Amino acid sequence: MRDVAAEAGVSVKTVSRVVNNERWVSGEVTDRVERAIRKLGYRPDARARAMRNSGLAGRTLGVVHADLANPFFTAVHSGIEAVAQEAGCTILTASSRDKTDNQDRLIQTFNDRRVDGFIVVPAVDTTYGSSSALDEEIERSTPIVFIDRRYGEQNDFVRSDNVAGAKMAAEHLVAHGHQRIAYLGDHPNLWSAQRRELGYVEALGASGVDIDERLVLTGLYDEAAAASAAEQLLELDAPPTAFFAAKNYLAVGVVRALHRLGKQNDIAVVGFDEIALADLVVPGITTIPQNAPALGRIACELLLDRLDNGRTEPIEEVVPVTLIRRGSGEVAGPFATDRP
Amino acid sequence: MRDVAAEAGVSVKTVSRVVNNERWVSGEVTDRVERAIRKLGYRPDARARAMRNSGLAGRTLGVVHADLANPFFTAVHSGIEAVAQEAGCTILTASSRDKTDNQDRLIQTFNDRRVDGFIVVPAVDTTYGSSSALDEEIERSTPIVFIDRRYGEQNDFVRSDNVAGAKMAAEHLVAHGHQRIAYLGDHPNLWSAQRRELGYVEALGASGVDIDERLVLTGLYDEAAAASAAEQLLELDAPPTAFFAAKNYLAVGVVRALHRLGKQNDIAVVGFDEIALADLVVPGITTIPQNAPALGRIACELLLDRLDNGRTEPIEEVVPVTLIRRGSGEVAGPFATDRP
DNA sequence: AGTATCCCTGACAACGATGTCAAGTGCACT
DNA sequence: AGTGCACTTGACATCGTTGTCAGGGATACT
Numbered sequence: 001m002r003d004v005a006a007e008a009g010v011s012v013k014t015v016s017r018v019v020n021n022e023r024w025v026s027g028e029v030t031d032r033v034e035r036a037i038r039k040l041g042y043r044p045d046a047r048a049r050a051m052r053n054s055g056l057a058g059r060t061l062g063v064v065h066a067d068l069a070n071p072f073f074t075a076v077h078s079g080i081e082a083v084a085q086e087a088g089c090t091i092l093t094a095s096s097r098d099k100t101d102n103q104d105r106l107i108q109t110f111n112d113r114r115v116d117g118f119i120v121v122p123a124v125d126t127t128y129g130s131s132s133a134l135d136e137e138i139e140r141s142t143p144i145v146f147i148d149r150r151y152g153e154q155n156d157f158v159r160s161d162n163v164a165g166a167k168m169a170a171e172h173l174v175a176h177g178h179q180r181i182a183y184l185g186d187h188p189n190l191w192s193a194q195r196r197e198l199g200y201v202e203a204l205g206a207s208g209v210d211i212d213e214r215l216v217l218t219g220l221y222d223e224a225a226a227a228s229a230a231e232q233l234l235e236l237d238a239p240p241t242a243f244f245a246a247k248n249y250l251a252v253g254v255v256r257a258l259h260r261l262g263k264q265n266d267i268a269v270v271g272f273d274e275i276a277l278a279d280l281v282v283p284g285i286t287t288i289p290q291n292a293p294a295l296g297r298i299a300c301e302l303l304l305d306r307l308d309n310g311r312t313e314p315i316e317e318v319v320p321v322t323l324i325r326r327g328s329g330e331v332a333g334p335f336a337t338d339r340p
Numbered sequence: 341m342r343d344v345a346a347e348a349g350v351s352v353k354t355v356s357r358v359v360n361n362e363r364w365v366s367g368e369v370t371d372r373v374e375r376a377i378r379k380l381g382y383r384p385d386a387r388a389r390a391m392r393n394s395g396l397a398g399r400t401l402g403v404v405h406a407d408l409a410n411p412f413f414t415a416v417h418s419g420i421e422a423v424a425q426e427a428g429c430t431i432l433t434a435s436s437r438d439k440t441d442n443q444d445r446l447i448q449t450f451n452d453r454r455v456d457g458f459i460v461v462p463a464v465d466t467t468y469g470s471s472s473a474l475d476e477e478i479e480r481s482t483p484i485v486f487i488d489r490r491y492g493e494q495n496d497f498v499r500s501d502n503v504a505g506a507k508m509a510a511e512h513l514v515a516h517g518h519q520r521i522a523y524l525g526d527h528p529n530l531w532s533a534q535r536r537e538l539g540y541v542e543a544l545g546a547s548g549v550d551i552d553e554r555l556v557l558t559g560l561y562d563e564a565a566a567a568s569a570a571e572q573l574l575e576l577d578a579p580p581t582a583f584f585a586a587k588n589y590l591a592v593g594v595v596r597a598l599h600r601l602g603k604q605n606d607i608a609v610v611g612f613d614e615i616a617l618a619d620l621v622v623p624g625i626t627t628i629p630q631n632a633p634a635l636g637r638i639a640c641e642l643l644l645d646r647l648d649n650g651r652t653e654p655i656e657e658v659v660p661v662t663l664i665r666r667g668s669g670e671v672a673g674p675f676a677t678d679r680p
Numbered sequence: 681a682g683t684a685t686c687c688c689t690g691a692c693a694a695c696g697a698t699g700t701c702a703a704g705t706g707c708a709c710t
Numbered sequence: 711a712g713t714g715c716a717c718t719t720g721a722c723a724t725c726g727t728t729g730t731c732a733g734g735g736a737t738a739c740t
Contacts, residue, residue: 011690046452047387048726112386277617388696
């Protein structure tokens with residue numbers, strides 16, 4: 001910047017004025033400075049810039065995902081990125097791999113970089129117990145938006161309609177003649193998992209179907225866990241005739257188990273979340289996809305709203321879900337009527 | 341920091357010394373300062389820190405992906421992230437969505453943030469033509485590592501063994517009795533796509549199989565393009581009996597087309613890249629997965645090597661690939677012998 | 681002529697940290 | 711007592727930028 005000033009024969013402050021399009025700079029000087037800038041290939045240092053005025057220079061947002069390897073979160077991220085790029089924000093992204101330790105360290109790191117706000121999908125073990133780092137940020141009222149998993153009651157929160165989605169799944173299976181419907185869920189303390197289980201319970205209750213506790217398994221994290229859980233359930237004296245798998249990986253695990261056992265056409269499956277190639281498997285996998293990009297987009301918009309408009313009262317946004325029939329959810333159960 | 345100094349009754353410089361574990365600070369003062377730091381919850385500003393000494397404070401790396409929505413790049417990213425976190429680096433990530441414009445803007449943005457180095461998967465239209473932003477970085481010898489797509493000859497470059505992988509695919513299909521093997525490829529100017537086509541051509545040549553130019557289609561970017569290309573090829577008078585799809589999305593498109601036509605058990609398919617649920621489709625999709633996390637890991641290590649050890653001569657790292665049989669690649673062709 | 685107003689510019693301090701240098705303690709050695 | 715060395719601390723300049731304020735020239739008003 002000094003070099004530019006020297007080249008143009010003006011002071012550094014004037015260069016700053018030209019760069020920032022401030023008023024009251026004569027056209028001739030502006031020209032000289034702009035020529036000098038181009039000649040020397042000068043670009044302002046966003047860090048130094050941000051040190052003085054925390055607003056005008058592009059904002060920086062910190063995004064902490066639970067697990068970026070999961071395509072659901074990748075899709076969420078694309079929504080965030082779209083809005084952030086549109087608004088000229090830089091985003092720092094990282095994945096906690098569902099460990100509160102990692103998550104808290106990342107928040108610290110982002111804080112050292114003085115991000116203007118956070119978008120967080122709390123790690124699975126953060127949703128019970130708690131995170132000192134998150135508590136601290138909330139305490140000092142850093143703008144922060146949560147996605148998918150609730151953290152506290154007074155914070156911005158963007159989520160899918162988990163209860164409604166789970167109800168749709170359970171009702172769909174009941175309508176296709178199933179009464180013994182197994183529920184496979186993620187960690188029981190995970191907020192979204194609780195909501196899905198609640199939807200399952202409510203829907204079955206409303207349909208007058210008794211719930212067999214032995215068919216409700218939670219604490220399942222990955223494909224392998226879901227697959228072996230499914231296999232065990234199918235060995236019961238009164239095995240389930242249908243599965244509701246409340247997360248993408250779990251549905252894949254169930255389907256894989258059914259294929260191993262050759263029962264994919266006898267047992268029904270509905271999975272929460274979208275699954276790639278779900279339509280190519282035979283039978284196709286019936287799913288309840290979330291509108292993941294919308295979750296990300298809305299979260300980013302809420303954050304920018306806090307940042308730009310100084311909003312402080314918390315907002316909760318709910319995105320609807322729908323069920324997509326592909327075959328696995330339409331396998332007829334023992335109580336099926338002709339036309340479900 | 342000033343507050344901490346006041347609280348501890350020392351100068352700011354002494355606080356700095358404590359924070360940085362410099363020698364020659366008395367134990368008593370260290371204690372006082374550390375207590376003050378904890379009491380006030382002080383954390384040093386990484387940006388201000390980086391302004392003076394470009395090294396000691398955590399480095400910042402800029403990662404520009406071509407398309408983060410593609411699971412291949414997501415997997416690459418997890419490798420980068422693992423190494424970067426290990427080394428205490430922060431990474432700025434963004435996706436160019438395969439547009440040079442976006443890519444160049446991102447590089448500018450990262451530059452404004454004064455990142456210490458770049459990891460780049462050049463946008464597809466950067467690999468011909470060129471990118472002024474990339475050229476400029478190379479010109480001023482910014483540390484930079486390319487992944488998957490070559491950019492220039494004198495830069496670090498990490499890639500899979502595309503030629504060998506494509507040869508494996510073609511030879512595998514020939515060994516299963518196929519002679520009319522279609523090649524579906526990405527943009528013809530994309531480096532990795534060229535290499536895969538080369539492998540295909542060489543393998544067929546070595547096997548004494550004539551190449552029918554009508555079976556070689558390139559410039560296909562997504563599933564839909566590959567699906568309709570496959571359908572058109574199958575309407576030829578002499579249709580292909582096998583497909584080599586040189587990218588994950590293209591293989592999915594072909595498989596989808598075959599399923600629509602009910603020919604999935606008659607026409608063989610081998611796909612480059614891994615595909616989720618490839619084993620659950622019937623027949624399973626034979627693929628040549630890349631070791632994506634390794635690509636990311638190595639790239640990040642190379643970058644850190646440039647940064648820490650000041651290496652300047654370019655290194656090219658090649659990661660091997662293997663073929664995984666799942667069924668679709670083993671569909672017998674018209675010239676099949678008993679035991680391929 | 682005096683002065684109020686607009687317009688343009690630059691000197692200087694600040695942001696939050698570290699590098700440099702000099703000064704101040706002790707202590708052991710000549 | 712004087713010198714040298716090891717240790718400990720702080721004042722100050724610096725990184726690259728912007729906010730504040732003051733100053734100067736032109737123009738238009740009393």
